[in-house]
Each structure stands twice: as C-alpha cells, then as structure tokens.
Amino acid sequence: MIVLAAINWHSFFFLFFALVACAAAMGVLFSSNVVRMAAYLILSLASTAGLFFLAGAEFVGAMQIMIYVGGTLVLLIFGVMLTAQATFVSMKTRAGEWVVAGVVGGTLFFLLAQAALSVDQWRTPRTDQAELAAIESKTSAPLGLGLIGVRVDKLHQADERLKQGMSGYVLPFEIISVHLLVVLVGAAYLARTKKRMTDVKAEGGRKV
Amino acid sequence: MELLPEILGWAVLLPLISFVVIFLAGPRMGKAGSLAGWVATLAIVSSCFLSLCVAFPIWLVHHWPHDASHGAVAQHDTDGEHDTDEDHDAPAHHDDGNTDGGHAENDHQRQQQAAGGDHDKRASQQRHDEVAERDSSNGETDHAENAVPLITGDWYELGRFGPLRLTIGFYIDSLTVCMFCMVTLIASCIHFYAMGYMRDELHDFEDPEVTMSDGSQLIRPGRYHRFFQAMSLFSFSMLGLVISGNVAMTFVFWELVGICSYFLIGFYVERTSASTAANKAFIVNRVGDFGMIIGMMAIWASLGTFAFGDIDGQSGIFSLVRPESSQHALVVPDGMVVSGAKSEVGELVDSLPAGTSPEEMDAAIAANIPQWRDPEATGLKGGYGYWLLVIAGIGIFCGCVGKSAQFPLHVWLPDAMEGPTPVSALVHSATMVAAGVYLVARFYPVFAPEVLLVIAVTGCITLFLAATIAITATDIKRVLAYSTVSQLGYMMMALGVGGWLAGTLHLFTHAFFKSLLFMCSGSVIHGVHTNELPLMGGLRHKMPYTAYTMLIGCLAIAGAGLPFVIGFSGYYSKDAILEQALLFGNVNPGFGKFFFFAAAGGAAITAFYMFRLWYLTFAGEPRDPHRYDHAHESPPVMIRPLLVLSVFAVAVAWPIPGPSLSNLLEQSRPAGTLADTPAVLVNMVWPNERDSHASAIKIPATLIAFSTALAGFLLATVMYCWKKLDAEDVRRQFAPIHRFLINKWWFDELYESVFIKPTLWKAKLFAAFDRNCIDWLVDNLALSVRRFAVVWEYVGDRTIVDGFVDKLAAVTYSTAVSMRRIQTGSLRTYVVSIVVGMVIVFVLVSWGYTWAS
C-alpha cells in the first residue's frame, strides 16, 4: 500500500499509455490483415492522445482524437473498404525485406534512443514538482490567439531576439489553410469516379 | 610662236584620239568598220594640216631661212638685215643650182622676207641669232656658232627623283617641224592608199597562205578597223618621238613605235611567217635597245638630266656637252669628268682634312675638274671622262642600229615585209626606220668623233651589204626592203663622216621616194596578186600610172639628174653625201678614202638593182600570162597618193632660194658642228661640212655620182631591157657569190647557230631538270603525304580518336546500366533508402559535431 501512495499517477498513466501505443504500433506492424492494422492504428493514436493530455497539451490531444482518429483514420478505413479484394492475404513480405527493414529500423531506433538519453536535462524531470499544479494547461485559447497573431503566453519576452516571434503563427496558419483547401480539391479530383477495370485477374491484379 | 608647242602637241594627240575611238568602237563603225579608216585618215590629215600650219605661217615667219647652207644661219636682228657674210664667201658657195635651195613643203611659198624679227618673250625659248662667219676650211671658226632657233619646254612633270626630272617635254626646231610635215604628209597619203588597199578586210577574208589542218584555206572575219587602229597608234608614237624633248620620252616612244610595228607586221597573224617576222622585228629591236639603255644610264648617271635643251635655267644635255664657254665645241662635261676620275676624286676627298663640309668638298672637286679634263695633265687621251662620253654615244647609237636596221641588226627589216604594203611604206621605209637616223641627227652634238667613226663604219658596211643582197632578191618587196636598209646605211654613213645636213636631207628625200616605191609595189601586188618578180613582166601596159610613178621613184633613188643643173630629190641628197665623203677622204687619207669608194660603189649598185626591179616588173614580156591577163590598174584612191608622192619625190629637195629643205634643215644644225673636229683616240679629223661645197670637192663628187648612177642604169638596161647579157648566165658564172647573196650572207643562219640554238639547248636542259628533278621531288612528296595520310587515318583516327570516343561511350553506358538497378520502381525500397540515408547523415552530423566540439 505504500506503493500505492507513493505512485506518481502521472508516471503511471504515462507508462500505461506509452505501452499501449507501442504495443498497438507493433500490432500494426506485424498484422497482415489491413483491417486489423487499421484497428491497431486507432488504438495507437488514441493512446498517443492520452500522452498528449498527460503532457499538458489538451487541445492538441483533443485535436488528435478528433482529426487524426476521427477523420484521417476513417478516411483510411474508407480506402480499405473501397479497395477490398480477396488478395489481401497473399501480399506477404519476403523475409529478406523484413531483415533489411529490421536492421535499418533498429539502427535508427538505436540512434534516436541514444540521442534521447544523451541530454541530462531531458532525463531529469522537473525539479520543482510543487509548482506543477499551478501551470495552466488550458491551452486552447492561447493557441487560438497565437494562431491569429497574439502570443498571450509570452507577453513579456525578456530575450530581445525572441521578440520577433511575438507575431505568432498567422502566416503558417493561412498557408496551411490554403494548403488544405488545395489538397482537398486535388484529392477530390484525383479520386473521382472513373471507369473501373472490371475483368481483373485474381492473383496480382495486373492490368490486361 | 607661243602656240607652236600647243599646235604640235595637238598634232601628236589627234592620232591618239583616233586610236582610242577606233579601239573602243571599231567593229561598229560603219559597215564592217569601214568608218574606222575614215576616222584614222581624218586624224592624220588634221595632224598634217596642223603641221603645215606650224611650218608656214608660224615657223617660216619667225625663222625665215636664208641661203644658209653656205652662208649665215638665218639672222634675225630687230632691223631685219640680211646676212652679211655673203660677201666673204668663197666663190663656189653660192651656186643656186646646187644644194642651196630646197622646196618648201607645200607648193605655195611665202616669199616674205624676214618678217620675223620679233624677239620672243618666252623665257624658255632660246634664240641666239648671230652671224656665223666662215673662213677656210680647216677647223677654225671665227665667231661662236650659237644655238639654233628652237623652243624647248615641258608640258607635264611626271616625277622628280633627286635632280632628275622625268617630264613630258618638247624640243622644237626646224628639223622637228620638217619631220612633222614629212611624217604627217606621207602618213596621210598612205592612209588614203590603205583605205583602198585593205578593202579585202571589210568582209570575210580567205587567206591564201594559211592552210588549215584539214587542207582548206583559212577563212576569217575581216580586221579592217584593227589595221587603222594600229596605224593611228603608230602615227601618234612617231610624232611623239619626233617632238620629244628628253631622252626618257624618246625611249618611251621608241618602244611604242616598236610595238606598233609588231602589231602591223603581224597583221596577218595566222600566217606563221608573219607572226615570226613580227617577233623577230621586236626582239632584234630590243637587242639594240639594250645598248640604248646603257647609253641612257651613262648620261643620266653623269649628267643628271635627260632633257635635250635648257629648260627653266637648268642645262640640258646639249648645253652640258657643248657649252658656250668653248664656242660649242665638244667638251667632256663636268659630271662625266668626275664620274671618270673616280679614283682621283677618292684621293682628293681622303686628302681633305676631316670636318670639311660637303660644299667645300664639292668646291675642291670642281676646282680640279679642268685639270682632270686636260689630256696633257692627266696623261690620258682626252682626259678623264672621255671614255664615258664615247660609251654614252655608242650606247645611244646601238638603239639606232636596232631601229634603223643597221648591220648587224638588219635581219628584221626584210622579214618585216610580211606586213601589208601600206605598213611597209609607212613604217619600214619612211618613218620608223628613219627614227634611228633622226635620233642620230638629234643626238649629234653629244657624239664624240670616235662614236661618229663607229657610226660611219656601221653605215658603210650596211649600205654595201644590203645593196649586194638586193641584186639577187626576187620578191619585189624584198628588193625594196634591202634598198631601204642600204639607204639607211647611206644616211648613217653620211652622219658619221660629219655630213649632218647630207644625212638629214637624205632622210627626207628617201622618205618620199621610198614610200612612193613601196606604194607602187603595193599597187602592183594588188594588181597581179603576187610578190614574185619572175611572175611579172610587161605590166606597164596594164598599169601605166603605177609604172611611171614607180619610174619616177627609181630615178629619184638612183639620183638621176642633169649634173649641176637640176635633178630629182635623190640627186641632191646623194650628191651631198658623196661630197662629204670625198671631203672626209681628202682630210683623212688612208682609211678615210674608203667611205667615199663605198658610197660611190653603193650608188652604182643602187641604180642597178632599182632598174632591174623596174624592168623585170614593167618591161619585157609577161612571164605569167594568166596573171598578166588578170592584172588591172589600182583604183583611184590608191593612184592619187602615188601621184602626190611622186611630185614630192621629184621636187622636195629643189634648191629654192629661201625656204628650201636644206636651208630649213640647216637652221637646226647643232651648234658647234660646223667646226673641224679632231678625234682624240684615233688620228682623224672630222671636217666642216661647209667645206664640202667647195668646188674642188663638189665637182668631182657630182661627176662621180652621175657616172656611177649611169653605169648602174646601163648595166641594168643591158641585162634586163635589151637583154644583151643574159642574167641567167651571169648567175651561173658567179654561182657561189650568187648563192652567198641570195642567202642574205647567211646572217640568219649565223644568228641561229650562235644565239638561238644554244638558247634552245639551254632551255631543253632546264626543262629536263624541271621535269626530272623538280617534278620528281614534288610528285614524290605528294605521294608520301598520301601514304602517310592513309597510315595516319588508321593509326590516329581510328585507333586513338575513335577508340577514345568509343571507350568513353562504353564506360558511360556501363555506368548507366549499372545505375539502373537502383531505380527499382519499388516504393518500399525507396523508403528504406531514405531511412538509410537519414541514418548516415544523422551519424555523420552527430559524430562530426562531437569531434568538433
């Protein structure tokens, strides 16, 4: 019971969400059924949202769930549906490719982990845990205001050099908006209904 | 008087303008170019008119010649007195029936007396009018004989090279004026004559002497205008030569007449004989010109001027050689002395102290000149520079040898008869060949007595040589050609023995009667279409005009006349020559006599062959009946000039008181030549020409002349008219001599073996060298280059260059092929590649960062 009292619930939940996210990601990786892959992905993304909440980025977490999980993944699932075939199962990756990918991925992971663990400041948590409660974690309003040019989270910027960035993220915001518009229009055009190839070979689906 | 040079200048230019016009528009002028003849004739007739305008209204008015051959030079004082020395002349001098008078160039005479007494204000005119007094005949002149009445000047300066000025200038004295009149008159007659003679050229002409390779006769288009073009150019050249005022201009026109002669001789250019004759004429002339250039160089190098007369204060050649200071006796000029005394000049300059200025050096040299000129002081015959004077004279004379067909360059004139007869009449009897004699007469003051000796000897040999060949010639024009050569020899000999007036007088008279003779022969040829005497005979019935004008010519050339009374023109001139020759022989016993005998013998032979010619052509029975039947008299356009010229042949030298030909010519006798001149290098004296009119000389000479002419005439008559002596028999009797003569003394063969054959041999040698050595070299060079090219093409081009390029391409291809494998088209591979690359970059950056820090 001492363990229970001494449990840092923050850390506990962090661990929980982290493990779920990683496990689900592994599930995406090793699963061969694309629908199951989608399911695992949802799980992973949702856990990531939890991680976000724990890190104090509640708006981002909310957006993660709304947009990522609720939008993008649904889109993916639609795609899965639209391209459903009986040949799902036969698309297997060869072992050699697994090895190569594994080696490369392992190398990359090793590097990233080494980078992550190399900086001491990152390894140690915040020393003044007491003030943690006072930190404002309602971030949606500041985020919104920052997007339109008012950085209310940094009203008094001491560093003269960083005063330049006080104008916020108006420009990226606009760009992204337009970008989204363009992308959606383009995607809609690209994916318009065209004559589908009806007689389709079963194996490999090669165009005749 | 001021206009005189301009008028004569226009007279010279009119034929040139006609030449240019015909050259540019010839074939289009009139029907087949017949207008060209009229243009040329009009031009020369205008020149004749201008010359006569000069002669009569201008020259005679200003310089009326008195009976000057024995008396004074025409004297023009302001009060117009007559010559004063007629009183002291020796009795035999004033024979009016003798060579005193002359016939003026035209029939109407101006009897004005000394209307000219005006002193011309022209600065460039020199007239020194003085009384020339005479004494007895041995080498003394009492008063200075001064420069002749003349006008000198320059029209245009072409260039200036140091002190030498090359100009287009004139030198006009009475000799010039008379020559103009004579040349233009004869040329006008011949132009009219030629318009008739050359009518064959108005249409396509079939040349009987040219056979094509297939055996047919050549038929070619007519060249009427070309003939008159060349004639106009010739007229221009001849007149330019006569008027020229300096040696360079003379030389230019000298060559021009040579080239016109070439064109005219080679008029029937398709005939090999004609074209080779033209070549021969030009080349032989050039041989003579070589000597002339040497003479010109000697004069220019030592005298520094080419001009004959004094122009604008600068002394001309004549004044330098015969200065006033020595009463116009021949003196080696300063320039020649210095040139001759080069070693002495060198010593003098070396002996001068260093630092003397050029002016002082010149003064020192000039101070020594009289000493160097003195034969006694220097111990050299004639002093320094005399040899140079002699060389200059001989050089100039060489040109005359070529042009006037003297021995040894006489070989071209007989061959020049290949040209049409008007050409022979104008060029090769009256004018061009006379140019040589004219130049000798013009250059007379410059000739040292040694040079005159050379001239006399040459002339003597020539006259004899040509006369002997003429005896045996069978071509009518050849006879006349050799006769021309012989008469030119007469003129040269006359000039050479000191008879300036005799030689020039003979020049004029010869021009008239020789051109008359040639035109008559042309008329004969036109009538019977052959040149050969054996095919003629008895033609006087068919061609009376021709026959009797030719008879007049024959009489003129033989010197026929009533002794001491009157004679044909040739009588006077031949008499003058014989007189001077006899005088020379008297003054120089020994070799001097030889000239007289040669002249007299020549006169006999002349008469003989001329009458032989006449008899064979016009008398006796016709030897070719066919030709005789077809013979016809020439058309009037050809007859009329004959009549005109025969008038002149009779009367041109008649001693008219006042403006007779000899008086006019005497006006331009060079100053200082009426003195007895001893020679320096040989022991001879050139006597005064006036002495030849002494009765002690005149009477024997006239009688001998008359008797030799008569003897020749009689022999010819006996052999060919009365046929008492068979010519064929004589020929057989003297067969070797006849063979020698009829082969022209083997001169052509001699020249061929001495000059032509070695040249051809050398040419063959060089051609063989060229072919075998040089061509071999060049061909083999080319061959080796070709072989090298083939080898290099393989080694260099294919192996190296192509190999390199191919290798490069192969390497690139293989690299590309090997790099194709990267592009698998597989998306997943690309992803892996991205990640691998990222890892590498990451590692590099982090480790590099670590090391750097």
Next chain:
Amino acid sequence: MNPLTSPVGVSHYLLVGAVLFVTGVVCMATKRNTLGILMGIELVLNGANVNFVAFGSSYLRESSLGLDGQFFALFVIVLAAAEAAVALAIALNFYNNHATIDVDQADELKG
C-alpha cells in the same frame, strides 16, 4: 529509478516517440498494401508529434518550448490529414487503373 514513482522526463516521451517513429518506418518498408504504407506514415507523423509535444510541455522541464511545440504539433496534424487525403486519392486512382493496391505492382518507373 522506478518509473512508477519518479516523475517522467522528456527523454521518456522521446523514447516513445522513437518507438512509434521506427515502427512506422518499418511498416512503410515492409507493407505491400498501399494502405498499410499509409498507416506507417501516420505512425511516423504521430511519433514526431509526441516529440514536439514533449519538448513543448512545461510539465516536463522548466525551459520548455511552451506553446510553440503545440503549435507545431497542430500543424503536423493538419498536414498529416491533408497528406492522407491525397495519398488515398492516389491509392484509389492506382486501384482503379491496376485493380490492385500492391505497391510492388507499381514499378513502371523501374529503370
């Protein structure tokens, strides 16, 4: 250090992010299904987002990026959505033309 008791630092988040990232990469490298590859892409982006948020979280360290991290995470999410849409359109197009979504069949650019 006991993870349950001691508070977490940034590196823990970074590790999670690394795992997600690498998993996504391997997924992209191995899946033959186009949609599988797309999912791998989503995982990659997700891992990056975790990093961003971790650096921007003031809970985890004093001198954090602050809101900047969250801004970036937002942008990434939006871009991921856009990109997913396009990729899906491409995949559908590909499926319509080739009647298969096997990326190994899309090798017409093979050199």
